[in-house]
Structures are given as structure tokens and as C-alpha cells.
Amino acid sequence: MMTWEVLSMIGTVAFAISGAFIAMEEEYDIFGVYILGIVTAFGGGAIRNLLIGLPVSALWEQGMFFNLALMSITIVFLFPGNLLKHWQRWGNFFDAIGLAAFAIQGAIYATNMGHPISAVIVAAVLTGSGGGIIRDLLAGRKPLVLKAEIYAVWAVLAGLVIGLGMANKAVELYGLFAVITALRVMSYTYKWHLPVRKLGVH
Amino acid sequence: MMTWEVLSMIGTVAFAISGAFIAMEEEYDIFGVYILGIVTAFGGGAIRNLLIGLPVSALWEQGMFFNLALMSITIVFLFPGNLLKHWQRWGNFFDAIGLAAFAIQGAIYATNMGHPISAVIVAAVLTGSGGGIIRDLLAGRKPLVLKAEIYAVWAVLAGLVIGLGMANKAVELYGLFAVITALRVMSYTYKWHLPVRKLGVH
Amino acid sequence: MMTWEVLSMIGTVAFAISGAFIAMEEEYDIFGVYILGIVTAFGGGAIRNLLIGLPVSALWEQGMFFNLALMSITIVFLFPGNLLKHWQRWGNFFDAIGLAAFAIQGAIYATNMGHPISAVIVAAVLTGSGGGIIRDLLAGRKPLVLKAEIYAVWAVLAGLVIGLGMANKAVELYGLFAVITALRVMSYTYKWHLPVRKLGVH
Numbered sequence: 001m002m003t004w005e006v007l008s009m010i011g012t013v014a015f016a017i018s019g020a021f022i023a024m025e026e027e028y029d030i031f032g033v034y035i036l037g038i039v040t041a042f043g044g045g046a047i048r049n050l051l052i053g054l055p056v057s058a059l060w061e062q063g064m065f066f067n068l069a070l071m072s073i074t075i076v077f078l079f080p081g082n083l084l085k086h087w088q089r090w091g092n093f094f095d096a097i098g099l100a101a102f103a104i105q106g107a108i109y110a111t112n113m114g115h116p117i118s119a120v121i122v123a124a125v126l127t128g129s130g131g132g133i134i135r136d137l138l139a140g141r142k143p144l145v146l147k148a149e150i151y152a153v154w155a156v157l158a159g160l161v162i163g164l165g166m167a168n169k170a171v172e173l174y175g176l177f178a179v180i181t182a183l184r185v186m187s188y189t190y191k192w193h194l195p196v197r198k199l200g201v202h
Numbered sequence: 203m204m205t206w207e208v209l210s211m212i213g214t215v216a217f218a219i220s221g222a223f224i225a226m227e228e229e230y231d232i233f234g235v236y237i238l239g240i241v242t243a244f245g246g247g248a249i250r251n252l253l254i255g256l257p258v259s260a261l262w263e264q265g266m267f268f269n270l271a272l273m274s275i276t277i278v279f280l281f282p283g284n285l286l287k288h289w290q291r292w293g294n295f296f297d298a299i300g301l302a303a304f305a306i307q308g309a310i311y312a313t314n315m316g317h318p319i320s321a322v323i324v325a326a327v328l329t330g331s332g333g334g335i336i337r338d339l340l341a342g343r344k345p346l347v348l349k350a351e352i353y354a355v356w357a358v359l360a361g362l363v364i365g366l367g368m369a370n371k372a373v374e375l376y377g378l379f380a381v382i383t384a385l386r387v388m389s390y391t392y393k394w395h396l397p398v399r400k401l402g403v404h
Numbered sequence: 405m406m407t408w409e410v411l412s413m414i415g416t417v418a419f420a421i422s423g424a425f426i427a428m429e430e431e432y433d434i435f436g437v438y439i440l441g442i443v444t445a446f447g448g449g450a451i452r453n454l455l456i457g458l459p460v461s462a463l464w465e466q467g468m469f470f471n472l473a474l475m476s477i478t479i480v481f482l483f484p485g486n487l488l489k490h491w492q493r494w495g496n497f498f499d500a501i502g503l504a505a506f507a508i509q510g511a512i513y514a515t516n517m518g519h520p521i522s523a524v525i526v527a528a529v530l531t532g533s534g535g536g537i538i539r540d541l542l543a544g545r546k547p548l549v550l551k552a553e554i555y556a557v558w559a560v561l562a563g564l565v566i567g568l569g570m571a572n573k574a575v576e577l578y579g580l581f582a583v584i585t586a587l588r589v590m591s592y593t594y595k596w597h598l599p600v601r602k603l604g605v606h
Contacts, residue, residue, distance in 0.1 A: 023348070029396035031355055032348040035327075046253070051450070053459030055255030063320065077399055118467065133542070138335070140344045142544045146427070146436040153435055194433035197481055225550070231598035233557055234550040237529075248455070257457030265522065279601055340537070342546045 003170045004108045007177060009068060011101030014094040015131045016041040016069040020076040021091040022139050030077060036135060037073035038066075044102050044130035048123055052110070092188055095132060095144070100180035103128030103155035104173060107162040117163035124159030125152050150187040150194055154180050205372045206310045209379060211270060213303030216296040217333045218243040218271040222278040223293040224341050232279060238337060239275035240268075246304050246332035250325055254312070294390055297334060297346070302382035305330030305357035306375060309364040319365035326361030327354050352389040352396055356382050407574045408512045411581060413472060415505030418498040419535045420445040420473040424480040425495040426543050434481060440539060441477040442470075448506050448534035452527055456514070496592055499536060499548070504584035507532030507559035508577060511566040521567035528563030529556050554591040554598055558584050 019040030023033040042059055049056045059065075106127025110120045129145040129152050136143045145151050158180050161167050167176045186192065221242030225235040244261055251258045261267075308329025312322045331347040331354050338345045347353045360382050363369050369378045388394065423444030427437040446463055453460045463469075510531025514524045533549040533556050540547045549555045562584050565571050571580045590596065 024399050026344075026349075027398050027400055028348050029352075029398050031352075031396055033399070035348060035354065050252065050454065051460045056253045066320070118470070137339060137541060138345055138348060142430075143542055146432050146439060146542060147430075150433075150435075152439065194435055196431050196433050197428050197437070198431055226601050228546075228551075229600050229602055230550050231554075231600050233554075233598055235601070237550060237556065252454065258455045268522070339541060340547055340550060 003173045004105050007101045007105040007108075007173070008065065010177075011044075011098045011105060012041045012065050012069055013072045014101060015044070015098035015135075016072040017076050018091055018095040018098060018132070019135050020073045021087050021094070022135060022141075024077075025087070025091075026139050033077055034070070034073050036138060037076075038069055039138065040098075040131045040135040041065075041069040042131065043134035044106070044127045044132075047130035047134075048106055048109070048127040051126060052113070052115075052119075052123065093185065096181050096184040096188075098131065099128045099151070099155060099184055100158065100177050102131070103158040103180065104162065104177055107159045108173070111162055117160070120163035121156055121159035124162070125155045128152070128155035128158070150192045151184065153194070154183050154187070157183075205375045206307050209303045209307040209310075209375070210267065212379075213246075213300045213307060214243045214267050214271055215274045216303060217246070217300035217337075218274040219278050220293050220297040220300060220334070221337050222275045223289050223296070224337060224343075226279075227289070227293075228341050235279055236272070236275055238340060239278075240271055241340060242300075242333045242337040243267075243271040244333065245336035246308070246329045246334075249332035249336075250308055250311075250329040253328060254315070254317075254321075254325065295387065298383050298386040298390075300333065301330045301353070301357060301386055302360065302379050304333070305360040305382065306364065306379055309361045310375070313364055319362070322365035323358055323361035326364070327357045330354070330357035330360070352394045353386065355396070356385050356389070359385075407577045408509050411505045411509040411512075411577070412469065414581075415448075415502045415509060416445045416469050416473055417476045418505065419448070419502035419539075420476040421480050422495050422498040422502060422536070423539050424477045425491050425498070426539060426545075428481070429491070429495075430543050437481055438474070438477050440542060441480075442473055443542060444502075444535045444539040445469075445473040446535065447538035448510070448531045448536075451534035451538075452510055452513070452531040455530060456517070456519075456523075456527065497589065500585050500588040500592075502535065503532045503555070503559060503588055504562065504581050506535070507562040507584065508566065508581055511563045512577070515566055521564070524567035525560055525563035528566070529559045532556070532559035532562070554596045555588065557598070558587050558591070561587075 016037040019037040020033050022040075023036035026032075028036065042065075045059050046056045049058060103124040107120050107124040109127070110123035115123070129143075133143045133145060158176060161176055167173050218239040221239040222235050224242075225238035228234075230238065244267075247261050248258045251260060305326040309322050309326040311329070312325035317325070331345075335345045335347060360378060363378055364375075369375050420441040423441040424437050426444075427440035430436075432440065446469075449463050450460045453462060507528040511524050511528040513531070514527035519527070533547075537547045537549060562580060565580055566577075571577050
């Protein structure tokens with residue numbers, strides 16, 4: 001199995017779980033939990049395909065990913081309550097895994113299609129953060145990517161490393177995945193922020 | 203005229219009316235009423251076409267649908283006030299008609315293209331609920347499909363019946379349309395709910 | 405340089421600035437300011453391309469536009485604070501410029517592709533207001549186009565004038581651009597409103 005397929009599987013599972021967590025937090029019914037989980041799992045890839053001109057339907061061709069997402073959501077929904085006590089920490093953790101996996105997968109995808117580095121970075125950002133943006137909009141929240149501790153910067157970093165050809169072999173790509181995930185987890189754990197330019201309200 | 207064309211017309215009119223009602227409830231001006239009505243009428247088909255790889259522009263080719271939507275919105279806007287007193291009940295009713303008509307139309311569409319049953323169900327859910335999702339997002343509301351009494355399940359049921367070949371003739375399809383509409387109306391009238399798995403807030 | 409290219413450049417710069425202003429008002433970090441600026445600058449064209457069946461990637465082919473947007477956002481972010489005191493007035497002004505420039509550009513685009521006048525008007529409205537709609541949704545606001553003083557009507561007017569062949573030469577198109585911008589600025593300055601049909605809350 002190709003490295004980018006493994007990363008796709010990891011990202012699909014992680015984002016499906018993060019969507020299911022937020023749906024349960026918003027007290028959606030079981031069907032809403034499945035819908036939000038699936039939208040989060042496939043949203044990033046759908047936006048990326050739309051923007052680079054591929055048919056979105058290519059996402060569904062491998063039914064395995066759909067089944068993986070359904071299984072992950074089912075497990076979350078049936079999980080024992082006392083293990084879900086710390087769901088907020090776990091929700092952020094799975095979102096970080098999904099961000100890293102999909103940013104790298106999107107960047108590999110764009111590189112393989114022969115795009116220049118600017119397009120590789122855009123693909124990394126959109127694939128990594130697109131699912132979470134749709135998830136947050138549907139749940140009536142401001143997108144995490146726009147407000148939170150450092151987020152999309154790590155997707156840019158992934159795009160840059162891959163676009164510059166600094167990670168090619170499987171072991172390098174998995175290492176990059178671990179680093180990007182760790183950087184995002186440290187960002188929200190230690191509340192790292194980028195500069196904010198405030199406008200007073202007049 | 204083909205059955206799915208009749209269902210398209212019914213769904214277009216019903217969703218245009220439901221969008222116009224919500225725009226008037228939010229006190230949009232006359233132009234906003236037309237925009238939200240048209241977005242609701244065509245949003246489901248647009249999302250479905252994007253996801254299955256058809257050009258969205260195919261939606262506009264039959265100008266008749268556009269004119270139908272414009273006429274429906276105009277009638278709602280000009281309707282005597284005392285008949286609009288119960289607009290909330292009527293808004294839900296037209297949304298139910300649109301859901302049923304478009305879910306069946308989307309399922310027929312996907313079946314005719316030779317898609318497997320899983321894709322037929324996805325097409326039924328997206329075509330049936332997509333317009334309402336965009337409508338609710340633009341109006342700043344949480345999507346009905348994610349929070350309300352049983353909603354998208356009925357689109358799944360429509361997709362299942364058509365995907366399994368259990369409804370083919372016109373009379374069967376119209377019967378299915380009546381049943382799906384009635385099930386949705388009963389869902390909000392009698393407040394039918396699916397199980398909710400709550401997460402405590404820590 | 406073609407007139408529609410000049411209008412594209414003006415619109416890209418103006419919408420990038422309006423997105424950056426709103427991101428700073430919402431206290432997004434520097435990365436959020438760039439993301440919202442770019443989404444606003446390219447959102448209208450992306451929606452238009454999706455709906456008329458062109459690949460969205462065509463938008464990125466001219467890297468110049470991307471660089472223009474990045475430069476505009478950087479200038480806004482670094483601008484001296486005392487000049488940003490009246491950002492709200494300036495935000496509305498740049499939004500008006502973007503609306504006029506992109507409505508005319510979208511209408512020219514659709515006319516050149518041989519579309520009928522109804523499609524020219526739809527292209528004008530979507531290209532002119534699409535970026536602002538995505539900007540407002542991501543920032544958690546109700547779209548300006550649906551609630552504010554007269555807005556999309558001016559895009560319809562631009563589409564009508566161009567669709568009817570009443571403006572062809574560069575000087576006519578720039579004149580139309582000035583008139584549309586001025587009409588929008590007068591709409592919010594003098595609070596022009598279209599009729600609203602209110603529904604009582606029961």
C-alpha cells in the first residue's frame with residue numbers, strides 16, 4: 001500500500017471521529033452524528049478536487065474509505081461513557097491527526113500532478129483544513145482554522161517540505177506526519193499564537 | 203412528461219416557497235427573498251451535480267424551472283397577510299414536500315446513471331437536503347437536517363426503495379412521494395426523535 | 405491589457421482588502437487575515453466557475469492575481485493604526501468597488517462565452533457577491549447581500565447593461581464601473597432600502 005493511501009486512511013478515520021465528537025457535543029441525533037462525521041472526513045478532499053478540477057466523485061470510488069468512516073463513527077457513538085469524559089482533549093487530538101495526514105496527502109497529490117510549489121501549498125492547506133471548516137460551519141461555530149492557536153501554518157509547512165522535495169521516502173513522510181501532528185498538539189496545549197492586529201470598535 | 207420531471211417541478215416550487223418564507227421571517231428585502239428562494243430551490247441539485255461530476259450548469263438548461271421558482275416566490279411575496287399567519291406550519295410543510303420530491307428525483311437520477319445502491323442513497327440524501335442546508339446556513343441557522351426531528355432518514359428510505367428497484371412505475375413513484383412527505387410531516391408534528399448520545403460539558 | 409483584466413485586478417485587490425479588514429475586526433491572527441482576504445478575493449470567481457462548468461483552477465493560472473491579493477493584505481496588516489480608525493467606512497467602500505468590478509467582469513465573461521442574458525445576469529450577481537458571501541459565512545456573520553441596504557440589485561443592473569450590449573468600449577465599461585460603485589456607496593450612506601414583507605412571530 002502506498003504511503004499516501006495509508007495517510008488518507010488515517011486522516012479519514014481521525015476526521016470522522018472529530019466530526020462525530022462535535023455532533024455529540026451539539027446533541028445531534030444518531031443520524032446527524034453520521035452526517036457530520038462523513039462530511040468532516042470527506043470535505044477537505046472534496047474542496048481540493050473541486051478547486052484543482054478533478055471530479056469529486058473520485059473520492060467515492062474506493063468504497064473502503066467510506067466504510068472506514070462509518071465504522072469509526074459507530075465505535076465513537078457506542079463508546080463507554082466514562083472513556084468519553086475527556087472527549088474535548090481527544091476531539092482536538094484527532095483533529096490534529098487529520099490535519100497532518102490530509103495536509104501531507106494533499107501535498108503529495110498535487111506534487112504527483114506536476115503542480116508548482118505554490119499550488120502544492122494551497123492543496124496542503126485546503127485538504128488539511130477543508131473538512132474541519134465545513135464541520136464547524138454546519139455546527140454553527142467559527143472555523144477553528146481562523147481563530148485558534150496556530151493551525152493552518154502547519155499545513156503550509158507540510159506543503160513546503162514536500163513541494164521542495166525534502167521528504168520523499170515512506171519513512172520521511174511518516175516522520176513529517178508525526179512532527180506536524182506534534183506541532184499542532186503543542187500549539188493548542190501551550191496556546192501558541194501568531195500576532196493579532198486588533199481594530200478598535202468605533 | 204417523465205415522472206422525475208414532475209417531481210423536479212414539485213420540489214423546485216416547494217423549496218422556492220420554503221426559502222422565501224424563511225427570508226421573510228428574517229426580514230430580508232424583496233431581493234433577498236428571491237435570492238434565498240432560488241438558492242433553496244437549486245442548491246440540492248447543484249451539490250449533487252458537483253459531487254457526481256456533472257456540470258452544475260445543466261441545472262439552468264431548462265429555463266422553465268427557473269421561471270417556476272420565480273413565479274412561486276412572487277406569489278408568496280404578494281400573498282394576503284391573513285393567509286400567511288400560519289407560515290411556520292406551511293414553511294415546514296413545503297420543506298417536507300421538497301425533501302420527498304428531490305430525494306426521489308435524485309435517486310432516480312443516480313439509478314439511471316448506473317450507480318450502485320450506496321451512491322443512489324447518497325444522491326437521495328444530498329439532493330433532498332442540500333438546498334435546505336444552504337438555505338439555513340445563509341440565514342444564519344443551524345441546518346434543520348442536523349438537529350430536527352427525523353429528517354434525512356426519510357431521504358435514505360427513498361434512496362433504498364428506488365435503489366432496490368422496489369418502485370419503478372409512475373404510480374409507485376408518486377405513492378412513494380406521498381409516503382415520504384407524510385412520514386416527514388408526522389416526524390415534526392409528533393416530534394419523533396432518533397437516539398441522542400449526549401456528552402457532558404466539562 | 406484588456407478592460408476585464410483591469411477590472412479583475414481592481415476587484416481582487418478591493419475584496420482582498422475587505423476580507424482582511426473583517427478578519428482584523430474579528431481579531432483573527434495574521435494567518436487568518438491572509439486566509440479570509442484570499443477567500444474573499446477569489447470566492448466569487450470560484451463559485452461562478454463551478455456553476456458555469458469551468459474548472460476553478462483556471463483562477464490560479466495567472467499567478468499575478470494571487471500575488472496582488474497577498475500584497476494588498478500585507479499592506480492593510482502593516483498600515484499605521486491612526487489611518488485605520490475609519491476602517492468600517494473603508495471596509496464598506498472596498499466591498500463596493502469589488503462588487504462593481506467583479507459584477508461587470510463576470511457579465512463580460514458570460515457574454516463572451518455566448519450565454520443568454522439571464523445567464524449573464526446570474527454570472528454578474530454570483531461573481532460580484534460570491535466572495536463577500538463566503539467571507540461573511542466564515543466570519544460567522546449574516547451575508548451582507550441578504551440583509552443590507554440595496555446590494556445585489558446593482559450587480560443585476562451591471563449584468564443587464566452588458567447583456568443588452570449597452571456598454572462595450574473600454575470607456576463605457578469604466579464608466580459603468582464608476583456608476584455601479586457610486587450607487588452602492590450611496591445605498592449604504594443614505595440607507596436606501598427595498599420593500600420588506602414582514603411575517604409576525606406567532
